[in-house]
Amino acid sequence: MDKNAFSDQLQQDGFEIVTVTMPSGERELHSHPFEARALIVAGEITIATAENERRYQVGDVFHLQPGVPHTERYGPDGVEYLVGRKSS
Numbered sequence: 478m479d480k481n482a483f484s485d486q487l488q489q490d491g492f493e494i495v496t497v498t499m500p501s502g503e504r505e506l507h508s509h510p511f512e513a514r515a516l517i518v519a520g521e522i523t524i525a526t527a528e529n530e531r532r533y534q535v536g537d538v539f540h541l542q543p544g545v546p547h548t549e550r551y552g553p554d555g556v557e558y559l560v561g562r563k564s565s
Contacts, residue, residue, distance in 0.1 A: 478536060480559060483516045490514075492561025499556050504549040513541045515560035521552035 487494050492514065499522075516538050523532040524539060526547045533539050541547065543565050 478516055478538060480516060480518060483538070484559060487514065487559075487561035490561070490563070492563045494559065494561050496557065496559050499549075499551045501551050501553050501555050503551070506546055506548050508544050508546045509541065509562075510543055511562045511564045512543050513539075513560055513562055515539050515558040517556065517558050520554045520556035522556040522558065523550040523552075524548070525550075 484494055492512075496518075497515075517533050517535050519535060521532055521534045522539075523530060524541070524547050525531075526541075526545055531539070
């Protein structure tokens, strides 16, 4: 997915847009009070919920609803993603 087109779509859908960069490592079980839709622009991230675990790489998009417990594991080179956040 094109970064500019993704950003435009997020804005149209009412999301606040930020860029997140995380080093290699893990984040323990947590949740967010907002909906998140993100495009991976560098590196990789694995997100695990009660339903599944999936690795996202450059060009992939992930979507999490508010309040979904999950863990995050960042690849050997970390991860950078463009994310839209929208409160319910």
